[in-house]
Amino acid sequence: MKLMRVGKAGNEKPALLDADGKIRDLSGHVADIGGEAITPAGLARIAAIDPKSLPELGAGRIGACVAGTGKFICIGLNYSDHAAETGATVPPEPIIFMKATSAIVGPNDDVLIPRGSEKTDWEVELGVVIGKTAKYVTEAEALDYVAGYCVSNDVSERAFQTERSGQWTKGKSCDTFGPIGPWLVTKDEIQQPQNLGMWLTVNGQKMQNGSSKTMVYGVAFLVSYLSQFMSLHPGDVISTGTPPGVGMGLKPPRYLKAGDVVELGIEGLGTQKQTFIADR
Numbered sequence: 001m002k003l004m005r006v007g008k009a010g011n012e013k014p015a016l017l018d019a020d021g022k023i024r025d026l027s028g029h030v031a032d033i034g035g036e037a038i039t040p041a042g043l044a045r046i047a048a049i050d051p052k053s054l055p056e057l058g059a060g061r062i063g064a065c066v067a068g069t070g071k072f073i074c075i076g077l078n079y080s081d082h083a084a085e086t087g088a089t090v091p092p093e094p095i096i097f098m099k100a101t102s103a104i105v106g107p108n109d110d111v112l113i114p115r116g117s118e119k120t121d122w123e124v125e126l127g128v129v130i131g132k133t134a135k136y137v138t139e140a141e142a143l144d145y146v147a148g149y150c151v152s153n154d155v156s157e158r159a160f161q162t163e164r165s166g167q168w169t170k171g172k173s174c175d176t177f178g179p180i181g182p183w184l185v186t187k188d189e190i191q192q193p194q195n196l197g198m199w200l201t202v203n204g205q206k207m208q209n210g211s212s213k214t215m216v217y218g219v220a221f222l223v224s225y226l227s228q229f230m231s232l233h234p235g236d237v238i239s240t241g242t243p244p245g246v247g248m249g250l251k252p253p254r255y256l257k258a259g260d261v262v263e264l265g266i267e268g269l270g271t272q273k274q275t276f277i278a279d280r
Contacts (some may be wrong), residue, residue, distance in 0.1 A: 001043070003046070004016065004017060004023070008060075008061060012024055016051060024056060033067055033184060034062075034067035034069070035235055038148075039132050051253075060095075064179075064181055069235045070233055072101050072236045074154055074241075075094050075222060075239065080214055082242055082244045084251050094222060097172065104175045107154075107182045107274075108179075108182075108274065111274045113277065119157055120256045121157070121255055122151065122246060122247060123197050123246055124153060125154045126152070126210065131148070131149045134223060134227040139224040144170055144255050147187065148184045148186040150183065151264065154172065157176070158171060179274060182272065183216050183269065193219045198210050204261075210242075215240060219240065259276070
């Protein structure tokens with residue numbers, strides 16, 4: 001299934017995209033796409049609904065594909081080819097940092113370049129949405145705890161991230177720096193998350209063209225690994241790292257400015273399109 005949320009910010013309706021590309025209203029069956037609705041039992045109940053029995057929703061704003069995210073966890077330097085382009089060494093264990101949940105926006109919402117920013121950058125990433133509480137799970141069972149996958153743009157301000165003392169979080173958590181969606185694609189549709197094509201363009205120019213197969217630490221490992229340190233709950237999102245082609249890795253580096261348009265997508269998971277504007 002492709003689950004989504006449609007409507008004005010803060011007033012989205014839960015919906016699904018049917019086989020004909022029509023958006024169907026789920027609000028008569030679930031309160032939102034998140035929490036209990038994306039547990040295995042909740043997803044089974046949604047799957048049992050005949051999509052044609054649901055009212056059709058007209059075109060409108062698409063919101064973030066999951067609601068009520070408690071943790072937005074990101075993994076750094078998780079692609080061998082991306083680590084190479086930045087001159088970094090692949091870490092012996094995953095680099096974990098948090099992106100504030102207040103950064104989450106819809107996949108096509110405008111992205112704000114924060115005040116004082118000169119190095120706002122892009123990162124197409126595979127997002128993993130947790131579907132049931134995971135604590136101390138093994139790698140072999142880890143995918144049982146995944147509800148599905150989505151496109152994530154881990155927008156980053158590199159000077160805030162790496163040139164000012166402290167941790168990466170402040171360069172990752174600016175308002176609007178977390179577009180996710182357009183859909184939460186349930187895991188039954190994505191048989192092999194470690195072999196998905198990924199791409200990103202800036203003003204129509206291809207910047208990233210990679211695959212999740214070059215991830216150092218795969219989805220199952222990451223879910224298991226993270227669950228050793230913290231419980232993962234339904235609606236939590238893991239953004240799993242980016243392939244090469246980010247602005248900071250170019251020679252010379254290239255960063256985003258007001259008016260730039262970024263488009264990105266992942267095989268089977270849909271596309272995003274954002275216009276970057278100055279935050280006044």
